[in-house]
Amino acid sequence: MxxxxxxxxxxxxxxxxxxxxYDAAELDAALGRVRAAFGDARVHYAMKANPNLHLLRRLQAAGVGFECVSPGEIARAEHLGVAGEKLIINGPAKSDAEYAAGARLGATFVVDREEEVGLLPSGSRALVRVNPALSVSTHDHLATGSEGSKFGVTLEQAPRVLEALRTAGHTALGLHVHIGSAIRDAADFTAAFGRLSDLRSQTGPLAVLDAGGGWGLGADLPGIAREAHAAAAVFGAQLWVEPGRYLVxxxxxxxxxxxxxxxxxxxxxxxxxxxxxxxxxxxxxxxxxxxxxxxxxxxxxxxxxxxxxxxxxxxxxxxxxxxxxxxxxxxxxxxxxxxxxxxxxxxxxxxxxxxxxxxxxxxxxxxxxxxxxxxxxxx
Structure with a gap:
């Protein structure tokens, strides 16, 4: 405190x-720690952690983008004038309204299953969320990268989904991985990034690797950042991150x-x-x-x-x-x-x-x- x-x-x-x-100084300090660790990585705040409009405006003024996972969160982003490269739309079961809003705002979609390729608005930008099937050091309800989780496509499916995006006329930006929240062991991130790197021979170079968030509050952020940048370099990709709880x-x-x-x-x-x-x-x-x-x-x-x-x-x-x-x-x-x-x-x-x-x-x-x-x- x-x-x-x-x-x-x-x-x-x-x-x-x-x-x-809320303490404004601590909000600023947390963002400072993320930027000091991750350098030139693009930061999108996971809005679900705390969607208060005043706090969102503060982050927006600092140049942070947003990741939204519901129609209401997208509406908040639109209310603030967030669009284009500053907006990511994620989630395993997007509605028609979310696709329509994302198209209107020029957002990047995170594809969570193969059939979603056919649901995207024409000419969309997209990332493919990969589930690395790891056992991670957090509560089961927070483990989004485990084998039994509802999130993402398998490692085997990912190259096929990237190709399907390209064939359908979309821009396949790259891969997305988010293994959970409140992760206690930094080795979990190393393992996830390593499994994604193994896909390089099948995907070719990519524009973006989105390493998600989920870092525990006492995590070795510089160490995680080094591993994430190394994974992005394997693909020749720009690194994106999506901190939520860590920031607020x-x-x-x-x-x-x-x-x-x-x-x-x-x-x-x-x-x-x-x-x-x-x-x-x-x-x-x-x-x-x-x-x-x-x-x-x-x-x-x-x-x-x-x-x-x-x-x-x-x-x-x-x-x-x-x-x-x-x-x-x-x-x-x-x-x-x-x-x-x-x-x-x-x-x-x-x-x-x-x-x-x-x-x-x-x-x-x-x-x-x-x-x-x-x-x-x-x-």
Whole structure:
């Protein structure tokens, strides 16, 4: 957590909790680390990590492109004026609306299966997503490059799909590989790039190798970048990357207040945020750093539990905290990615506000919903 406790207390007092807070300096620093490591590689932000328009504008102003995986994300990109080489459209089951929007905006499509070649708008630019069939060091739900994953074509299919694109009059830019998210072992990337390099004799030179993203927050980024550039050089290709969580996770914190405590079979500290504000612990077993923003004695272990009537509504287990009291403030770290993006209105819970710290003051970048906002579209 990079923000001072006083600023976090101020944000909670002004905007209420639960609350997503972002540090502009950390957003800039994360992009700086990517560019320092990957040099002249083209950077496209994986919008699904956090699609807040204010954050997207900040990245756009820094020259970053975008990777979109839904009609809504494409609409956000179009709203911002993103088009052409700055826009990638990905996903395993694209709709007619996505193909039409991509054609209108001149986007690059990522082909995820052989039959998709026949669905592309005429004269499209395309990459072929390859599944290297690896066992990778992340949760099964995050492993997109494993043999049992729904993503990409096989290594054997890839040259055939490239040729089919050319025969159909499309521009076959090259290959795309994204093996998952929150990858812990850099050797997984080395293995994936190596398997792609083995295709060189069948594909010939290519214009682009898109190495995706998925780097763990503590990853050896320079080392991964060297391997990615080496793989691109095998094809004589320009390197593209698509960071998502890496760019925004550490910039974001979820602030939540203590509602009370209880002991059943385990000791629980009950808070006003839960699975509707941060789904990752329940969905992936993800562990987020938890920082108490109060002083006190009597440190002991607590499970941090949310308000939903779901046994799985836990933000953390066995966290050491000073004795908590009602109203105390907790900071849940690494919530800038897939916090607000995955937030929901289950139980007619209103989604929290989002605020950005620019070093001197807070800026509201998304208003807190009301219950009336939640049911506004219902008839």
């Amino acid at each position: 990079t923000l001072p406790a006083a600023a976090l207390h101020d944000a909670a007092a002004r905007f209420g909790t639960p609350l997503y807070v 996770a550490q910039a974001g914190t979820l602030l939540t207040r203590v509602v009370g405590t209880k002991r059943t079979g385990r000791p629980f500290v009950l808070v006003d945020a839960g699975m509707t504000e941060l789904m990752r612990p329940m969905l992936y077993g993800a562990e987020h750093p938890v920082t108490p923003l109060w002083e006190g004695a009597g440190h002991s272990c607590w499970d941090v539990a949310g308000p939903a009537c779901e046994s799985g509504d836990l933000l953390a287990r066995a966290v050491t905290l000073p004795t908590p009291s009602r109203g105390d403030l907790l900071a849940i770290g690494e919530a800038g990615a897939y916090g607000a993006a995955m937030s929901g209105t289950y139980l007619t819970r209103s989604r929290p506000a989002e605020v950005l710290w620019n070093g001197d003051e807070w800026h509201l970048i998304r208003k807190r919903e009301t219950p009336q906002d939640v049911w506004a579209s219902e008839l």
